Amino acid sequence: MMSTQTSSEWVWTLLQMLLVASFSQAQEPVCRHRGDAENTHLSKGGDFIIGGIFSFHSSWKDRQETYTQKPLPLECEGLNFRGFQFSQAMIFAIEEINNSTDLLPGISLGYKMYDTCSSTARSVRVALALANGNEVEFAQSNTPCTRPAQVQAIIGETSSSPCMAVATLIGSFYIPEISPFATCACLSDKTKYSSFLRTIPSDYYQSRALAQLVKHFGWTWVGAIRSNDDYGNNGMATFTETAQELGICLEYSVSFIRTDPPNKIQTITEKIKHSTSKVIVAFLSFLDLDVLMYQLSDHNLTGYQWVGVEGWIFDSQTAEIDQHHILDGAIGLAIPKAHVSGMREFILDAKPLNLSGTEMFTEFWETLFSCKFNQSNSSAENQRECTGHEDLSKLQHSFTDMSLMPIFNNVYKGVYAVAHALHNILGCNETCNYKVQLDPFMILQHLRKIHFKTKEGDEVYFNENGDPPAKYEIINWQPTEKGIVDFVTVGLYDASLPADKQLSLQNKSLIWTQNSKQIPVSVCSEKCSPGTCKVLQKGKPVCCYDCIRCAEGEMSNTTDSISCVKCPPEFWSNERRDVCVKKESEFLSYEEIMGALLTAASLFGTCMTAVVALIFFRHRKTPIVRANNSELSFLLLFSLTLCFLCSLTFIGRPSEWSCMLRHTAFGITFVLCISCVLGKTMVVLMAFRASLPGSNVMKWFGPTQQRLSVLVFTLIQVVICILWLTISPPFPFKNFKETKDKIILECALGSTLGFWAVLGYIGVLATFCFILAFLARKLPDNFNEAKFITFSMLIFCAVWITFIPAYVSSPGKFSVAVEIFAILASSFGLLICIFVPKCYIILLRPEKNSKKNMMGKGTPKAH
Known part of the structure; x- marks a missing residue:
């Protein structure tokens, strides 16, 4: 997303974060902040502070800059309720730790959370704010240039590209960044992202699992759509490589981002419409898929089997948008279901948001209940007035939907990982040693070594790349009579098992596209029966071929054989050419x-x-x-x-x-x-x-x-x-x-x-x-x-x-x-x-x- 506003913001972000050193008459260095200060959206004091970077808004207003004056700060819009859910999960974990007598006894954890508005540039800006203490008080005063990191770790971001930018920046300071939802395999490179860890598996495993899933159902001719960012491009690259190894061909592979012009998305729609493959592998974020769904709905492009990733396969909001049932029967990989006792009730409790500040709570509440606080007479006719006491429990909204509980659990595990690292550093038993001087690098080293179980029994640890073990559930979209999609678990994928046992499907009836119970067929050429072999069609992928009957004396006893096998000298192929039979011995006998x-x-x-x-x-x-x-x-x-x-x-x-x-x-x-x-x-x-x-x-x-x-x-x-x-x-x-x-x-x-x-x-x-x-x-x-x-x-x-x-x-x-x-x-x-x-x-x-x-x-x- 690189509009004029974004480009100018990148420039100003770097300028505003520069700390210009000046020397007093006593030759003591002092630092003064340049640029606008960032205010936290949710915060609470404590002995140790954990930072949070989430997208409370999904976009920002586009402004045309004149470059004759300093650009104004981003004006965020499009409230993103997922960001609020993530923040609530983080607060829940911190409050639970603070109330625990076993973990960090006598120590209180605080938090500071910022809104990125789904902007990579803003993610970098607020990361620096968390590292430097970039509040209004600091901006208005001269403070020593050398000061410790303001947070012990950062939870977030929830997508790959912002995480790469943030990890590149704060990696130099060894401040740990733990993401609950950034899956790009590129983030496993510790030479580039030394302080990055995550509680969600790398897309390297998901991409390979996706290819094995496609192969399992016999789909060798598929189309591919990906988000044009680090998440989609890296994930699709691994999928393509594995697919080639498994004999799967891509009829087309296209990319887009939700901010692309409509004509580009229209081109993708036309490509799907004129393709012969019936299976589409969508390596997309839920935001990109939502944009694509609107375009496909206009053309009523149903009848395609969608194969998805954890970015959207268990997203209820995407299911609500799919009014034309384009995605019905979709199958894909999801983070295993999780349950954290008390978290659902905590997330639905809006009191912490109300206490955080009037402005944020007002926007959240008005959007959630479609009402207005302190309405003027002119607007009273259009919307009802908010009381602030509306009942959340009876509301049918994406905020009350807990389908993303596995990701909330990842946030929960990330906070607990930080707490366990601090617990080990401070030597906590019945009390903790306050005299230990905390250092970001020390916290990072202990984070890499932690190994514990949550109260729900989930095992938490990181491998040498900062990744957790890769396990996925296989989800099938099954529409119900009420028009609601039921996300049914039909199998499992465990990368820690031997290759032949990693993918397992349960004996459950799957629903395919257009509510069919018959597995769709998506091949460039029909399978070659035994007795024939494949001959590639000139100028086409290896999945496109003709079936040629084996010559006399040759056979093939498998489907889709790439060549015919010559029979041993004492054998000859039968009429169907699918088996070698022993030749009849001929000699002059008494019987004839x-x-x-x-x-x-x-x-x-x-x-x-x-x-x-x-x-x-x-x-x-x-x-x-x-x-x-x-x-x-x-x-x-x-x-x-x-x-x-x-x-x-x-x-x-x-x-x-x-x-x-x-x-x-x-x-x-x-x-x-x-x-x-x-x-x-x-x-x-x-x-x-x-x-x-x-x-x-x-x-x-x-x-x-x-x-x-x-x-x-x-x-x-x-x-x-x-x-x-x-x-x-x-x-x-x-x-x-x-x-x-x-x-x-x-x-x-x-x-x-x-x-x-x-x-x-x-x-x-x-x-x-x-x-x-x-x-x-x-x-x-x-x-x-x-x-x-x-x-x-x-x-x-x-x-x-x-x-x-x-x-x-x-x-x-x-x-x-x-x-x-x-x-x-x-x-x-x-x-x-x-x-x-x-x-x-x-x-x-x-x-x-x-x-x-x-x-x-x-x-x-x-x-």
Whole structure:
């Protein structure tokens, strides 16, 4: 509040408080006061004096100064009944101490109280008056310049900015200042305000509690309005910082002071009207809020959820002004309720005011009862005449309202803190030591160390910053049927508790804006459900975002997740993307149709081979069985049986043993099989050459040599397999890359070289066998087995040549199925091509199963 009047008053305040030293002929310094003296508004003598600085008026008349003459003193107006209540609470505490025999026995406390008219400049002026004894008597006489402080401590001011000015000034003199209602966190800085203490918690805790309260109800998109002074600016700065830590965004943050021009307040109204947030955090004094309420009422701006501070949340006068129910359902922090026995009755007793002086009592009484003392005839028609005996007990007025009892209690505790400090300094027991020379610094030091309980059980002490412990009640404005607001306590906040237990809400039904029982919603963007994550909108605060569905293989199981979490390798996200489920393991099993068919084919081939072996065994002495070495035929049938059975090792869940067995069994059995076929092919060729004149080649390829060749060929494959298993054997492997949502259980080859060596060796033998059989296919004989071997090798080679690209390109379990199919197809090719024609002759054409027919030569063709 810096009008022309205020600026000039600042200048004159400094000038008037200067004590100009002059020296007499005896060279003794004397001091003479310059400027107008200040008269106390309420005072009482005593052994020790406590000063009081309160706003008995809320404003002053604005005058245009000409600067050609000394400005007149402020002419205060707008009686502030809260100031009278505060002063009455201070007087009550002093009178109670004076009547006590335990505290300061035999000592009487007095008081001097001044009116500041809500002016910071005047607050400084009266503070100096309290320190220097700035009364009329002193102003009119010459006194020594060096004199002790006139008061032992000062109670007041009741707002932050005047307290900062006063504390800066009197801090140099170490005169303690105890405020019951100045909450700015900046006042905790003891390097600047060394003599300041308070009986109300710092806004540092209130601001943080306010942010936690907003977060508790899920409001992340809020508007903020603050008083443009130290109280509002510092409090809102701490709230904003804490809000950012908790993920709360401010759509707007505006400030004003009640003396701002109407167009500025109109701008704030328009900003509220066009905002999307439905919650307003108001860090305002009750005077500023009252001004704002008038403006909002003109626009009927209802439907907003207000969150308030102790400056107005439990103020009944503000509730009376809110005729349009704009603040209905407001919630905020308040000083815990207090009860001091006898204080209410004392405050409502106007006798001390009457005794203080006619002028002050007259203004107070006339304003309170809307009457006039000693009315003239001209005014008698408009107002009734005051008698001075009107009944206060039946009056419905803000002065009789005791909703500010917690603040009155703070005044009460401040006075008692001073009394306890004096009690300790004077060494009071049954009597006090009057000889102790009191010093402001000594009183300040003892004040910082006091620790006592009031008669109501309230614990009073100050921390290293001069602040009391921070405790708040959470208040909810609940309108009643009579139109009166009921301030209901719905929770508590205790800063001394662990962080997760500081805020506690009771199980009481809360009333919200427009008498709703549903918690209002105030967010820039709706919550992102599980399965989605937040993506910030460009150029907007972090509370404004879009919800994007998590990608495949990612999940989010919390609301408003900032990112999606990638599932572990063995897990995959479900359809809703809100949980990772274990991937389905995929392998060729016996239960599925493809596995069952392949198993059936394998068993069928095994049985078919067994039937052929049985037929051959029963007809083992017939020429067709004995031809081409029946021993090789039975060994071939045995190896074919193993070939059919080894395909079963490829079916089922891969294990360490099955992975090593399947490839080695396949490689060895097929080499055994091809070795037998190769032996039979060589027998055909050798037999033809043995029939030529002068040939004795059969002696080099008899049964022993045939067995040895099969053994050697097979042992080579066995050595390859042993080396493979020793160096880098196959092992079970979980393939996560083949498919996204499944785990392919397969057998890793280990050494790829070992696998292709086994397969290549089979290919070499098969190719060699095919070439020999192809050369022997047209040898003259009634039953030339080389023809069938050639065809079987043709099928064998065709199957395995097509197997390679099919195996490489087949995904997952289908690659295993391709390998099994190749094994079965080549086995069936050998079985059918070599043995079925013989079985046909044995069973259906027995007449051809004779030695004569087998040895018959075809007629040679002419060349």
